[in-house]
Amino acid sequence: MVNEFKLKQEICEVGRKIYAKGFAAANDGNISCRIDKNTVLCTPTMVSKGFLKPDDICTVQIDGKQIAGRKKRTSEVLLHLEIYKQVPEVNAVVHCHPPHATAFSVAGETIPTCILPEVEVFLGTIPTTAYETPGAQDFANTILPFVQKSKIAVLKNHGTVSWGETVDRAYWWTEILDAYCRILLLAKQIGRVERISEPKVEELLDLKERFGIGVDPRRLQNADLCVNTEFGRGYDQASCCSKSPDATIEAAASGPWSDADMERVVQEITDRIMAAAK
Ligand SMILES: [Zn+2]
Structure with missing residues (x-):
């Protein structure tokens, strides 16, 4: 039996974190958590994520219909629901606007890989969705090509969305990604960005499998390990x-x-x- 109140508290806690980190200005961002196959708790619209109370959290069905809560649900919950529909193991989704990760999509730059060990192990390749006006079903559908092969995506000219087994895990992926993007931007300001060699990245992916984190989608799809190798070449x-x-x-x-x-x-x-x- 799930403890709904505890899950609402977890949503509020992650809300405070994304606000404190500067990932969600004003009323930006939304967080949700699945309580059973067809029912999801989510944050309301027009409320700062830094000051949420368990009583503010709404309950919606998997089709988006609100069934409980004194405030109106966020319109962006449709994006979360698409992820829940596609991946049964996912129990939580976090959407916000972390500045460093979002800056890459605004600049039209793919986030490079083969640079930091933790990012290779936990995140792998980070996809960017097509741009769509936030809120409606077309926007929610932009995540579909990536839900099975990633746990975080950058939403083109908008923000990020990450998903996981718990609210805390879903939040972790966002925090790791934005810290990574910040390091990339700082390194580029210093001069250039140096990479980990492909054989060493293979070693990290072996570790990932040994730790039980799973087989990296790059291996399953025989995809390039290192993307955007042009990033941070410096001025020659x-x-x-x-x-x-x-x-x-x-x-x-x-x-x-x-x-x-x-x-x-x-x-x-x-x-x-x-x-x-x-
Ligand atoms: Zn947003």
Whole structure:
């Protein structure tokens, strides 16, 4: 027999976490938890996830009809329900707008793999859905291609959705992903991003199987282990030299300074001073 009140408390607790982490501004985000095959608890619309009370939580049927709760259910619960319908083992779904992970989809950049061990083991390849207006069934359907092969997806120009056996687990995947994306962005600011070699990633996937986390979908589908290997290449000679002097100065200013960059910038500035002095 499930303890509904306890599950509502867990939803409120994860609500506080996503709000405190900056993953859900104002009333953004929604959390749900399955209580039986066809019944789901979910957060209400227009309420900050940072201040939820168990009494705020709504109960809906798998078709989306609300059957209990004094507040109106979130319209985005349809996205959660699609996941429950597809994967019987999933008991919880967390949707929010973590800034670092969301930034990748806004920039049209696939999140790269083969960089951090934990991400290879827990998440693997992170898909991005097609963009759709949030709330309606078309939006919910954008998750369908990915529910069986992942436990988290980036929603194009919107946020993320993650799912798991418990509310806490579903939240973990979001937290791991956003921390990862933050590290990627910081590393790229320092200069470039270095990868783990494919044989070493294979070792991690062996560990994943040995720990009982499961066979990585990349192995099942014979897919590429490392995606978006272009990410974080840094600024090389070729990308800076073919551009105008202004672009050269900008590229050198935003990337790491090589001796050649420095020489070109000094030359350019000298030329301009000389021209102005004439
Ligand atoms: Zn949203």
